[in-house]
Amino acid sequence: MCDARELDCFSAASFDFVLFSYNGIDYMSHVQRLAFFAAIASIGVRGGYFCFATHNLESLEAANTPIRPTTGPRYAIVDGGAHGGRLETYYVSPDEQLNQLRRWFEEIRVYDVDGERVAPEALRSNRAPWLTFLCPSALTGLTIRLTCCTKPNAMSEA
Numbered sequence: 001m002c003d004a005r006e007l008d009c010f011s012a013a014s015f016d017f018v019l020f021s022y023n024g025i026d027y028m029s030h031v032q033r034l035a036f037f038a039a040i041a042s043i044g045v046r047g048g049y050f051c052f053a054t055h056n057l058e059s060l061e062a063a064n065t066p067i068r069p070t071t072g073p074r075y076a077i078v079d080g081g082a083h084g085g086r087l088e089t090y091y092v093s094p095d096e097q098l099n100q101l102r103r104w105f106e107e108i109r110v111y112d113v114d115g116e117r118v119a120p121e122a123l124r125s126n127r128a129p130w131l132t133f134l135c136p137s138a139l140t141g142l143t144i145r146l147t148c149c150t151k152p153n154a155m156s157e158a
Contacts, residue, residue, distance in 0.1 A: 005032050007039040014043045020052040023130055026090040030075065033090065034100060041104035044137040050105065053132045057091040058124065073099070094123035094131055105135035 004020065005028060018040055028036060040050050057076055074093035079085050092100075094110060101108055110118045111132040118126050 004028070004036060007036075007043055010043045012042050013045045016045055016048045018044055018048075018050045020050075023053050023055055023089075025052050026055050027087065028090070030073075030090065037101060037104055041137060046137055048137045050135040050137065051132065053130045054097060055089055055091040055130050056126065056128055057093040057096075059127050059129045060091055094118070094126065097131075097133060098123075101133065101135055105137060107136050109134040 004024070025033060025036065044050060055078075057074060060076065060078065074096040076091045078089045078091055079087075098108060098110075110120075110123060111134065112118050112126060112128040113130065118131065
């Protein structure tokens with residue numbers, strides 16, 4: 001067990017399966033999140049899997065939840081009131097999440113909260129509060145050095 005933002009302690013191609021559970025990835029900044037995907041690709045074996053759940057931006061938009069807008073990719077940082085408003089949550093559209101992953105993973109499968117596979121053409125209309133991504137590794141043995149901010153409140157700074 002370690003800080004997911006600091007995976008340098010693992011050798012390349014060390015894992016057949018990596019699970020990041022309970023939407024934990026949604027408490028990294030955008031920059032940390034992208035660096036994390038690269039690191040996961042480097043420590044996974046070719047043909048291995050990475051599985052994680054993430055909050056679905058489409059569920060917020062369907063509920064007319066106020067969000068702090070971002071420019072560019074379709075994601076939002078939301079203060080859901082947890083921990084006295086000190087914990088912000090990253091919500092991402094399914095399409096954007098796939099775009100973030102495709103550099104390192106192939107044939108990515110998406111599942112809803114009931115464990116049903118979501119067809120690519122149905123991603124934008126899926127309003128589940130979170131989605132699970134199962135990502136077969138396309139690469140192995142990459143050497144990637146992470147540089148991430150680990151300061152408290154890094155989410156709002158990055």
